[in-house]
Amino acid sequence: MLIDGLLIGGLIIVVGIGFSLCFGVMHIVDFAVGEWVMLGAYTGFILVRYFGHDPMIYLPLVFLIFCALGWAIYPLIYRAVSGKRHNPVLMGLVFTFGLSILAKGGALSVWGYHIQSITTWLSGKSLALGPLTIPALRFSGFLFGILITLLLMLFLYKTRLGITIRATAQDREMANLLGTDVRKVGALVYSLYAGVTGMSGILIGALFSIHAAMGVKYCTLAFFVVVLAGMGYVPGVIIAGLILGLLQSFVGVYIGGRYNLVALFMVMYGVLLITPKGILRRGI
Amino acid sequence: MPLKNGHTQPHTSASSWRWALLGLALLIAFLLPWPLSPLWIRIATEVIMWAGLAQSWNIIGGYTGYLSFGHGAFFGVGAYMTGIVMLHLGWPFALGILISGIAAALMAVIIGYPTLRLRGAYFAIATWAFGEMIRQIATILEITGGAFGMQLPAYLNLPFFYYLFLLVTGLTYLTTYLLLERSPFGYKLLAIREHEEAAEMVGVDTVIIKIKAFALSAFFPGVLGGIYAYWVTYIHPDSVLGAQLTDFMVVMAFLGGIGSLWGPFLGAVVVQLVNRVLWLVWGEGTFYLVIIGAAICAVVLFIPSGIIGLLQSRIFLPGTAWKEIRKKVKW
Amino acid sequence: MLLQSHDLTKSFGGLVAVNQLSLKVEKGTILGIIGPNGSGKTTFFNLITGMLPSDSGKVIFNGQEITKLRPHRIARLGVGRTFQIPAPFSKMTVLENVMVSAFLHTSSMKTAKKKAEEVLKKVDLDEKADFQVLNVTLEDRKRLELARALAIEPILLLLDEVMSGLTPVEVKSAINLIKQMHRQGLTIIVVEHVMDVILSLCDRVAVLDYRRKIAEDTPQKIVNHPEVIRAYLGERYRARG
Ligand SMILES: Nc1ncnc2c1ncn2[C@@H]1O[C@H](COP(=O)(O)OP(=O)(O)OP(=O)(O)O)[C@@H](O)[C@H]1O
Ligand SMILES: [Mg+2]
Numbered sequence: 135m136l137i138d139g140l141l142i143g144g145l146i147i148v149v150g151i152g153f154s155l156c157f158g159v160m161h162i163v164d165f166a167v168g169e170w171v172m173l174g175a176y177t178g179f180i181l182v183r184y185f186g187h188d189p190m191i192y193l194p195l196v197f198l199i200f201c202a203l204g205w206a207i208y209p210l211i212y213r214a215v216s217g218k219r220h221n222p223v224l225m226g227l228v229f230t231f232g233l234s235i236l237a238k239g240g241a242l243s244v245w246g247y248h249i250q251s252i253t254t255w256l257s258g259k260s261l262a263l264g265p266l267t268i269p270a271l272r273f274s275g276f277l278f279g280i281l282i283t284l285l286l287m288l289f290l291y292k293t294r295l296g297i298t299i300r301a302t303a304q305d306r307e308m309a310n311l312l313g314t315d316v317r318k319v320g321a322l323v324y325s326l327y328a329g330v331t332g333m334s335g336i337l338i339g340a341l342f343s344i345h346a347a348m349g350v351k352y353c354t355l356a357f358f359v360v361v362l363a364g365m366g367y368v369p370g371v372i373i374a375g376l377i378l379g380l381l382q383s384f385v386g387v388y389i390g391g392r393y394n395l396v397a398l399f400m401v402m403y404g405v406l407l408i409t410p411k412g413i414l415r416r417g418i
Numbered sequence: 419m420p421l422k423n424g425h426t427q428p429h430t431s432a433s434s435w436r437w438a439l440l441g442l443a444l445l446i447a448f449l450l451p452w453p454l455s456p457l458w459i460r461i462a463t464e465v466i467m468w469a470g471l472a473q474s475w476n477i478i479g480g481y482t483g484y485l486s487f488g489h490g491a492f493f494g495v496g497a498y499m500t501g502i503v504m505l506h507l508g509w510p511f512a513l514g515i516l517i518s519g520i521a522a523a524l525m526a527v528i529i530g531y532p533t534l535r536l537r538g539a540y541f542a543i544a545t546w547a548f549g550e551m552i553r554q555i556a557t558i559l560e561i562t563g564g565a566f567g568m569q570l571p572a573y574l575n576l577p578f579f580y581y582l583f584l585l586v587t588g589l590t591y592l593t594t595y596l597l598l599e600r601s602p603f604g605y606k607l608l609a610i611r612e613h614e615e616a617a618e619m620v621g622v623d624t625v626i627i628k629i630k631a632f633a634l635s636a637f638f639p640g641v642l643g644g645i646y647a648y649w650v651t652y653i654h655p656d657s658v659l660g661a662q663l664t665d666f667m668v669v670m671a672f673l674g675g676i677g678s679l680w681g682p683f684l685g686a687v688v689v690q691l692v693n694r695v696l697w698l699v700w701g702e703g704t705f706y707l708v709i710i711g712a713a714i715c716a717v718v719l720f721i722p723s724g725i726i727g728l729l730q731s732r733i734f735l736p737g738t739a740w741k742e743i744r745k746k747v748k749w
Numbered sequence: 750m751l752l753q754s755h756d757l758t759k760s761f762g763g764l765v766a767v768n769q770l771s772l773k774v775e776k777g778t779i780l781g782i783i784g785p786n787g788s789g790k791t792t793f794f795n796l797i798t799g800m801l802p803s804d805s806g807k808v809i810f811n812g813q814e815i816t817k818l819r820p821h822r823i824a825r826l827g828v829g830r831t832f833q834i835p836a837p838f839s840k841m842t843v844l845e846n847v848m849v850s851a852f853l854h855t856s857s858m859k860t861a862k863k864k865a866e867e868v869l870k871k872v873d874l875d876e877k878a879d880f881q882v883l884n885v886t887l888e889d890r891k892r893l894e895l896a897r898a899l900a901i902e903p904i905l906l907l908l909d910e911v912m913s914g915l916t917p918v919e920v921k922s923a924i925n926l927i928k929q930m931h932r933q934g935l936t937i938i939v940v941e942h943v944m945d946v947i948l949s950l951c952d953r954v955a956v957l958d959y960r961r962k963i964a965e966d967t968p969q970k971i972v973n974h975p976e977v978i979r980a981y982l983g984e985r986y987r988a989r990g
């Protein structure tokens with residue numbers, strides 16, 4: 135159980151990092167995060183259905199598709215939250231909220247309420263690790279999470295562009311004064327975020343199930359890790375993802391699975407009240 | 419930018435026109451149940467309920483600028499409260515809805531004190547987490563019937579509920595008008611929305627004022643929730659605490675125009691009617707979500723001040739429209 | 750003494766913005782505060798008005814300690830301030846902006862409106878009373894700042910660079926306005942970069958540099974103070990003259 139929680143945490147971290155960067159750079163809270171996951175999962179599902187092969191090989195393709203989608207949508211988001219607006223925070227919230235309703239409604243209209251699943255060659259196999267047996271798929275999901283996280287971290291910490299992005303996320307006004315083109319950085323971040331989130335969608339779809347209303351669950355989890363991490367603070371997301379895993383396992387084992395969500399929301403609400411900048415107090 | 423109608427508009431003939439219009443609308447609202455079939459009375463009742471809910475959200479979200487994304491919780495608490503009072507205590511309905519309103523307002527005071535210190539997106543996420551938490555709690559508790567919900571005694575009297583909703587929603591608008599459009603309280607709320615520090619510097623006790631506004635904006639959903647519970651007789655966490663409650667309050671207020679007296683009303687009428695007409699045409703469907711989602715995005719992008727802003731820009735007055743056209747098309 | 754600060758200190762992270770600042774303002778006088786950019790003038794105002802909590806030190810106003818009071822309480826005791834960057838209530842009219850202040854003393858709409866109109870007349874903004882703030886110029890926004898502060902009927906007025914960005918003619922009328930308010934019994938602290946303004950207005954001048962006070966004296970003595978000349982006036986005032 136404990137291990138299980140951690141394994142899922144790995145994937146949420148990937149989603150959380152992009153989400154957190156979005157908040158830092160554009161000051162928007164993307165209510166549509168769960169819908170990106172859902173759309174990613176469906177894209178994987180459709181690709182497998184029409185072209186066969188294992189869903190894993192479509193990961194890069196889906197990444198590219200969603201990067202392009204994010205890139206295409208960004209100008210609209212920018213327009214919604216640009217400085218000319220009287221209340222950019224509200225506009226951003228409501229706009230992404232509209233996007234999420236649109237995506238969910240679209241998915242429901244096209245695919246209905248059916249629950250789908252993707253099977254991969256790993257499905258059903260499991261790995262023996264000493265005394266533990268771990269479902270191979272979950273493990274690979276976890277590995278994928280770590281891998282992408284590492285790549286993202288490398289990008290954010292070792293490349294000039296990445297450092298610019300982080301600096302912008304930590305203090306947008308300052309970055310603006312120093313001559314960073316915040317709009318361009320935003321476009322980049324948003325498409326990167328859409329790409330990794332869509333890509334994670336495939337794995338999440340393979341691990342669990344796919345349905346049009348699945349978004350809200352991942353929206354919840356992403357909000358949770360980002361709030362704990364401190365919004366806009368990337369390294370915190372990793373720790374928060376691990377805490378998420380631990381919390382879910384712990385509540386599941388000792389209190390009962392049905393208290394899982396209550397615990398999640400209570401912790402999230404409590405953290406916001408007590409230390410709104412996250413447990414490490416490094417958010418913006 | 420259309421000039422928002424100020425608080426200090428003189429009583430000209432335009433304003434007496436407005437009163438006449440309002441009187442007419444009220445008269446129509448009163449007589450409405452006569453010509454309508456039961457189905458349409460139901461729909462009209464829903465529209466009126468939503469108009470009240472959207473206005474309640476507008477008090478904190480539109481006038482005060484604190485975006486509550488957990489406002490459905492107050493409606494749900496109201497619904498359950500009336501259910502519990504009637505079912506477990508055997509008290510009358512009238513007492514039930516009063517208790518519902520007070521309970522919701524009290525809850526708003528208690529959570530408002532710590533939560534209203536947060537700003538912007540932080541407040542939005544915190545209220546969202548709170549709302550979801552309440553829903554999860556309702557699915558677990560025994561007194562609420564858990565995930566199965568609660569069956570109230572049935573009272574099948576459509577006009578009764580229609581007029582009751584009309585009364586409470588009417589009170590919501592009257593309160594908004596008197597307290598927010600025509601009194602110091604409303605000015606202080608706007609000041610907080612526009613610049614909270616500056617408001618403090620001129621002596622506005624922002625903490626108290628915000629809590630009052632939050633409690634006010636929770637009271638009416640509490641009452642409306644109580645009436646709703648008795649009206650539909652069967653309530654469960656998804657029906658009275660579901661995310662769609664908050665969603666629709668925000669969407670309606672926003673489409674109509676936030677921070678204005680009549681915006682939420684227009685939003686509620688448009689959204690709920692479209693919703694129901696689509697439902698009548700296509701049956702139980704999800705396509706209305708697509709339309710609503712697209713409409714929200716379009717409003718944010720093109721008319722951020724909502725339908726009311728569009729109306730106030732007078733583009734619809736024939737004379738203005740003609741002038742606009744003359745300006746654009748040169749020949 | 751109307752206002753006294755004792756060893757007032759505030760730092761942001763590692764940066765000390767105000768360092769052990771002690772100042773006194775006599776009732777009915779005008780104190781000028783000068784100092785280069787970032788020397789902590791605005792932060793000092795924020796500490797007095799309670800907008801920021803201080804790290805240590807005390808503020809005493811009218812014989813009462815106000816260090817830990819919430820901002821609106823301090824405003825009610827009679828401390829009015831203007832913001833360096835005007836912070837109007839944008840989606841309200843000019844008149845409504847000032848009415849918010851007037852509600853501190855009345856809850857009648859009529860009285861508040863009359864009071865606000867009076868104050869607007871005083872700062873020469875009455876003609877634009879019904880304008881949306883979004884549609885008025887920077888100069889008018891500065892006047893509005895002043896009007897809003899005056900409408901709470903303060904005893905002490907904190908003016909944070911109300912003249913910057915104004916033309917010489919506008920500066921002159923602003924100086925007259927401040928003098929007139931002073932004659933009516935108001936105690937004022939003026940933060941300004943323009944030395945002429947300080948010289949023509951103030952009874953005493955305090956000079957901040959590197960977050961601490963390096964001198965406090967009458968304007969005549971300040972301009973001849975060796976340390977002040979070296980630290981601050983040197984570059985600015987001499988360069989002009
Ligand atoms: N809220 C804040 N958070 C972090 N640093 C701040 C904050 N407010 C002020 N500072 C810093 O404190 C220092 C003093 O700033 P302050 O605004 O008080 O200076 P000032 O004397 O008013 O300057 P100016 O003449 O430019 O108005 C500056 O270095 C500024 O960057
Ligand atoms: Mg300053």
